[in-house]
Amino acid sequence: MSAYIVAIIGSVLILLGIMELLRRRQLSEKYAVLWLVVGLLLLVLTIFPGLLGTLSSAAGVEVPSNLLFFTAIVFLIGVALHLSWELSRLEDETRKLAEDLAILRLEVEEQGKQLRGSNDTGR
Template identity: 70%
Template sequence: MTDNNYLIALVGSVLILAGIVELLRRRQLKEKYAVLWLIVGLVLVVFTAFPALLTRISSALGVAVPTNLLFFVAILFLVGVVLHLSWEASRLESETRKLAEDLAIMRMDLNELKREKEASEDGLPTD
């Protein structure tokens, strides 16, 4: 890697890590995801700062091309994130359905109470 490319990659990975920290600081990234993304940002900075490290790790694991190892790990990570987000979406959908049902029951009870109150004010017998 040339010095210019190395510097651009290092600045880019540090900016990504700074962006993650800024999202955390502004509370736009929830704490339950914070550790995961901070680790990703730190790993990115480490591999950018020490590119030979990825080569040594891939050689130790028997992977011929270091970028193949990087892409494989990235794909596994993204599949894990998508699976987790799908689980969260399913859980939230069930919770939303339950809340909608509870709201419908509360509205029905409120309407019934209003009818009873109006009937008692009019002097009519209630059911």
């Protein structure tokens, strides 16, 4: 019974941690929703431990923990794929911004040279 209580407390602490990260704006809303759903599922599976057995029987999996591990692995692969996609997109955006900045700096330098040139001839 004490392991059951510890598991429930752990699940609640995970949910509170996610909410605290969201409150401090250290976790964006689009990721917070995903992690809140995961935290709630964890809490539900902790409160109702027989639910995992029922789900595994319905899925045709003999050992309930195998279903849990398989689901977790698929979820983590999905998160890794999504984060890789986000990283690639941000790298492209950073490169484009660096190119735009270089063009703007060149234009400012050229305008500065033109102004200095017109000031020198105006003296």
